[in-house]
Amino acid sequence: MVIDLNADLGESFGIWRLGDDLALLDVVTSANVACGFHAGDPVTIRRTCAAAVDRGVAIGAQVSYRDLAGFGRRAMDVEPEELCAEVLYQLAAVDGIARAMGGRVSYVKPHGALYNRVVRDREQAAAVIDAVADYDVTLPVLTLPGSVVHEVAAAAGVPTVSEAFADRAYTPEGTLVPRGQEGAVVHDPAEVAARALEMAVKGAVTAVDGSSVPISARSICVHGDTQGAVRLAQEVRDGLLAAGVVLQAFT
Template identity: 60%
Template sequence: MATVDLNADLGESYGRWQLGDDEALLRVVTSANVACGFHAGDPATLVRTCALAAEQGVSVGAQVGYHDLAGFGRRFVDVSPDDLYADVVYQIGALDAVARSQGTRVRYVKPHGALYNTVVHHQGQAAAVVRAVSELDPTLPLLGLPGSVLLDLAEDAGIPTVREAFADRAYTDDGTLAPRSEPGAVLHDADEIADRARRMVVEGVVETTSGDTVAVDADSVCLHGDSPDAVAAATAVRAVLADAGVTIRPFA
């Protein structure tokens, strides 16, 4: 029987600006990619999110990103490897302190937004992320796109890797995510998202923007918490996978 983790990006509200329904999503997902304050998430939001995750038994991951609040971490930043290394160490350490104060801890690391897409192919930035995790805690798994430079370097460094698929994002024929600037790059229909998740996990394929299919390896399926349809989509995904006989549990 197939086993998979369901993850979502959470803790992304900032002060009076509320984004997503963390409480509802934490009743559905098994892993929470929690913002670390660089792309989103003020300290009070991170405390609440970690407390709710601990209450629901959801694994907390540090979602590290570029120092880009205004752009929500979705703009490429040409940061030096040494500075990126320091940024990643800082973010993981800060979130782990928050998590421990609420009875849990950081159990894995996932890059966010533009950084996530950049480390698919950017050797220098991927190496900086891997170095940060390796020197901080090499037992922390790195969550990323299959075939990425990030996961290749992490495996070489002896860091556990977790292959991720995106049920609510469009894929290109080379197995990467379609840029958000393209029409249809983000999916919103809960039934469509759930069926894509089922095909990813059970059949190991996903339909691309051209109508073709590409193979995917999914240890964890991501649903974006900032989408207005996130709770409905996550609920539908969990139900469809359960009906297909898939065991849903955290990887960490």
């Protein structure tokens, strides 16, 4: 059994610091690097990409709505042409820096409000997929199982990869509980590790109502901005390895 472990990284901005990127890069197999629209700046992107290359960690472009003040988590209505161009801009910027550091962007993952929007909004999903196809049609897009993105991407010839979230609560429908609701983020390391193991081995997750929701994922995410993120990620890694799961980037 092979699973990718990914985390959102490179989310510091200027003198503001968020998370411990270097420590997380020693744990994960894929790094979702912020592209400057919800977080991140050129220096942070460069340092994160260089550190990922040094450790053999796959680099993904974590594209977002243009929302630095809201960390990309506020709902926004962006015209498809504008969104397509902005996603293309972000992808090209991070890939350019990654290549200068000896690596490359090998996948794309929407962030925050954009991630949740393209799960259900075909028009916004198409704008994201069009940008990826314009840049490199072979780049996979990381998204939730059952997302409309899978259908839109298939029609455009863009590959997709399903992921699950070890540190986020799920609804009985298999979607993420909105962050504004109590219990949306799971903080207990043992519980997060147990959920990751359930996802990887059993192909299921326990929803907030106690029901078991089928979930098929090739990658498991631990958020870099979650409190105690490094410990959470290490617990997940240790638990998966102890169960005989091979940790390997999906790219």
